[in-house]
Amino acid sequence: MYDETNVEEERKKTMINKLISKIKATGAPIVVGLDPMMKFVPGHIQKKAFAEYGETLEGAAEAIWQYNKEIVDHIYDIIPAVKPQIAMYEQFGIPGLAAFKKTVDYCKEKDLVVIGDIKRGDIGSTSEAYAVGHLGKVTVGSKSYYGFDEDFATVNPYLGSDGVNPFIKVCKEEKKGLFILVKTSNPSSGEFQDRQIADAENRPLYEVVGEQVAKWGEAHMGDAYSYIGAVVGATYPDMGKILRKVMPKSYILVPGYGAQGGKGADLVHFFNEDGLGAIVNSSRGIIAAYQQEKYASFGAENFGEASRSAVIDMREDIAGALNSR
Amino acid sequence: MYDETNVEEERKKTMINKLISKIKATGAPIVVGLDPMMKFVPGHIQKKAFAEYGETLEGAAEAIWQYNKEIVDHIYDIIPAVKPQIAMYEQFGIPGLAAFKKTVDYCKEKDLVVIGDIKRGDIGSTSEAYAVGHLGKVTVGSKSYYGFDEDFATVNPYLGSDGVNPFIKVCKEEKKGLFILVKTSNPSSGEFQDRQIADAENRPLYEVVGEQVAKWGEAHMGDAYSYIGAVVGATYPDMGKILRKVMPKSYILVPGYGAQGGKGADLVHFFNEDGLGAIVNSSRGIIAAYQQEKYASFGAENFGEASRSAVIDMREDIAGALNSR
Numbered sequence: 001m002y003d004e005t006n007v008e009e010e011r012k013k014t015m016i017n018k019l020i021s022k023i024k025a026t027g028a029p030i031v032v033g034l035d036p037m038m039k040f041v042p043g044h045i046q047k048k049a050f051a052e053y054g055e056t057l058e059g060a061a062e063a064i065w066q067y068n069k070e071i072v073d074h075i076y077d078i079i080p081a082v083k084p085q086i087a088m089y090e091q092f093g094i095p096g097l098a099a100f101k102k103t104v105d106y107c108k109e110k111d112l113v114v115i116g117d118i119k120r121g122d123i124g125s126t127s128e129a130y131a132v133g134h135l136g137k138v139t140v141g142s143k144s145y146y147g148f149d150e151d152f153a154t155v156n157p158y159l160g161s162d163g164v165n166p167f168i169k170v171c172k173e174e175k176k177g178l179f180i181l182v183k184t185s186n187p188s189s190g191e192f193q194d195r196q197i198a199d200a201e202n203r204p205l206y207e208v209v210g211e212q213v214a215k216w217g218e219a220h221m222g223d224a225y226s227y228i229g230a231v232v233g234a235t236y237p238d239m240g241k242i243l244r245k246v247m248p249k250s251y252i253l254v255p256g257y258g259a260q261g262g263k264g265a266d267l268v269h270f271f272n273e274d275g276l277g278a279i280v281n282s283s284r285g286i287i288a289a290y291q292q293e294k295y296a297s298f299g300a301e302n303f304g305e306a307s308r309s310a311v312i313d314m315r316e317d318i319a320g321a322l323n324s325r
Numbered sequence: 326m327y328d329e330t331n332v333e334e335e336r337k338k339t340m341i342n343k344l345i346s347k348i349k350a351t352g353a354p355i356v357v358g359l360d361p362m363m364k365f366v367p368g369h370i371q372k373k374a375f376a377e378y379g380e381t382l383e384g385a386a387e388a389i390w391q392y393n394k395e396i397v398d399h400i401y402d403i404i405p406a407v408k409p410q411i412a413m414y415e416q417f418g419i420p421g422l423a424a425f426k427k428t429v430d431y432c433k434e435k436d437l438v439v440i441g442d443i444k445r446g447d448i449g450s451t452s453e454a455y456a457v458g459h460l461g462k463v464t465v466g467s468k469s470y471y472g473f474d475e476d477f478a479t480v481n482p483y484l485g486s487d488g489v490n491p492f493i494k495v496c497k498e499e500k501k502g503l504f505i506l507v508k509t510s511n512p513s514s515g516e517f518q519d520r521q522i523a524d525a526e527n528r529p530l531y532e533v534v535g536e537q538v539a540k541w542g543e544a545h546m547g548d549a550y551s552y553i554g555a556v557v558g559a560t561y562p563d564m565g566k567i568l569r570k571v572m573p574k575s576y577i578l579v580p581g582y583g584a585q586g587g588k589g590a591d592l593v594h595f596f597n598e599d600g601l602g603a604i605v606n607s608s609r610g611i612i613a614a615y616q617q618e619k620y621a622s623f624g625a626e627n628f629g630e631a632s633r634s635a636v637i638d639m640r641e642d643i644a645g646a647l648n649s650r
Contacts, residue, residue: 037450038464046466055466087451091458092465093472094426098419121481122444123511125362126412133416139363140417141371141380147418156446158483159509160516184484186448191485192534198523205530209517 014175015151016222016229016251019113020276022080028315029271031115031253032075032307033283034103035085036064040288042300045070061095064088067303068103071287072110074304075311081113083253083281104150115253116150119181121163128166136170152177154231154253157209168220168228177227182210182243185233185256206239210246217250225251225277232270234262234280241269244277252278257314258285264321275322286310339500340476341547341554341576344438345601347405353640354596356440356578357400357632358608359428360410361389365613367625370395386420389413392628393428396612397435399629400636406438408578408606429475440578441475444506446488453491461495477502479556479578482534493545493553502552507535507568510558510581531564532571539572550576550602557595559587559605566594569602577603582639583610589646600647611635 011017023029038046038060046063053059072082084107089100107114120130132138133147155167155178164180171177183193183206193206210230217226226249232240234256244252254270256262257280270278289295289310290303298306336342348354363371363385371388378384397407409432414425432439445455457463458472480492480503489505496502508518508531518531535555542551551574557565559581569577577595581587582605595603614620614635615628623631 035451037454050466055468057463057465057470057472060463060465085447085451087445087447087454087458091454091463091472093458093463093470094419094423096458096472097422101419119447119481120412120444122410122412123509123514126360126410129362129410129412129416133412133418133421138382138385138416138418140382140385141375143380145382145418147382147416147421156444156481156483158481158506158517159511160513160518162511162513181483184448186484186487188485188487189448191537192483192530193485195520195530195533196523198521198527202523205517205520208520212516 014222016227061099076110083115115152121156131170237266264317339547341552386424401435408440440477446481456495535571562591589642
């Protein structure tokens, strides 16, 4: 017998539902990018790590881990999610990736939703390997293990459905989710993404990709929103307005706020009328807040408090923009 | 004083020159994909690794490393290059990535050119972090370290020049190189890559990307060929023919031969008149040769010899196709 209650119960556990309920609880549609560039890490943290491990990859990994931990300890109760950027760890080789894993685990202990900013994308069994390694379990003989175990991952769509479907399959099994690159925040993102496509609808490539994300999304729903989301840069608010309509059920992860030039007022179009549908990323604006004039009075020793203050200001900025629309 | 001799001397050391001279020396425009899926690893290798480390991520990592090593030991003298697919290691978390690093190091000891099939791509400082981690050196205090240290890396172009330029910069410094995804070998690669672009030239996206690769390539030359190459799937020979002309100075890495359906005769259009310009990848066709009927007589114990035999057959297949064009 088909048990409708169970299907409903299972759907409730989908990670996109958790993300949305945490956004509502904190009033903060904010994800903090844990992109620990060495130049952000306060001198006293670096000094201690290098004293223990030397100026080695292990020393660098220890420094970024301690830096992350202190930031997370100061903000975990006022944000729904973090987004560690794996490149910033991968540059330090194996020790760096171990710090990535430690960061993911720690954030999950703190009940944060973890979006692995991995921008992976390959084909068939290779995409499946990435999906299994980052979101699912890999089989070893008669056992199975989580590799990195993020809650969401970012995915590059250039290779088409063959690249994305293996990720979707694992998300479905694990009740996790994706954010697929549609229109990225960088200045040259238009080089290929903005190319006008010559067919009856005559629209740019990012819209074509957005339509495909919407299709994937509609087939893979949490409650009100899909667990297949999109990445659209805050730096392109007009395109965000269009893409919001193209992908009504997809959560949009919005990078480019703050350091890259996106402002609160630019963000309103990424949200739906229900005040939901978007989560805005800030990385250096939060994690290196202590280096900004505005928060300099905290001092490098109190960088965690500076980050907390920056989160609160960002929350107000977005709320203000949403209220005055 | 501008020293032209030195510039010439330096250019000679560029990795694309080494790749080409090894292709000439072996007569094999072949790269072997080291994509060690567990189902390819012979039972006796798995058994030994699990006996030592248990059915753990460490056990899996040991199994794929021993498998790789034995294959490399049997073929390193007759091929120019290998292409480890990082996803197949990353799925086993940190221990898997340690096996990737061990494989890269071992292949370099054997004087093979190592193409890291990482398909990374991000923007600005993030792409730079990937580039530094895979091709260059990362700075830690007053020291610097190579993270993974491949010779080439594959890169996804969807984010535009902002994503690619940081890789090119590191390649220039380190005399290494890239293969940029242009037209991938998978069935759904046309979903976005084949979209017709509405401008005066009226051509598909993969050609637009190819033109950009050609531009990047011309500005970054080894001797006859650029160190900025392209990926074009063997499964699309007609598109390969066009792209060969669009990017005359770019080496083309051609996946999709063998298991994915590409044949020797399909490959000829990827080569220039000089018999150079392309390097054909085979993964399971070589590394799991012992599982094919054709090489079954070697037996699982002698999988390395089966791989050697498959390399020789592939070399003949390509040479035959090139000679009869």
